[in-house]
Amino acid sequence: MSCTKKGFSVIELMIVVMILGFLLAVAIPSFLAARSATRARACQKNLTVMYEAKHQWAIEMNQPFFAEMDWEDLVGEDLYIRHQPECPAGGEYELGSMLELPVCSIGEGTGRHPHVIDPPLPGTQEE
Numbered sequence: 001m002s003c004t005k006k007g008f009s010v011i012e013l014m015i016v017v018m019i020l021g022f023l024l025a026v027a028i029p030s031f032l033a034a035r036s037a038t039r040a041r042a043c044q045k046n047l048t049v050m051y052e053a054k055h056q057w058a059i060e061m062n063q064p065f066f067a068e069m070d071w072e073d074l075v076g077e078d079l080y081i082r083h084q085p086e087c088p089a090g091g092e093y094e095l096g097s098m099l100e101l102p103v104c105s106i107g108e109g110t111g112r113h114p115h116v117i118d119p120p121l122p123g124t125q126e127e
Helices: 010-060
Strands: none
Touching: none
């Protein structure tokens, strides 16, 4: 009678686990960086919407370039932004005056992707 066992040896299983561990060690940081970059782009999009809403409000309300506005001036069913934007990374938004860009509390000094915008100058076109 011959008795042959089918299966994997401990060494073979350890090699498979080691390969999987290596692949995860390479993949997880890339995944986390991509997630952070996606949140930063979504935040930048929100900041751009707020920037454009501020300018539309100023034009329609005939406000000077140094005017101050509140969220109540911009956010509402019949206003410029339907719902108040929220930063996907948990930051807080500040509108600022017409002379200032809207900003997110998560900025360049945090070591994360910057949540800032660089709007086009009047009279120039985006590429």
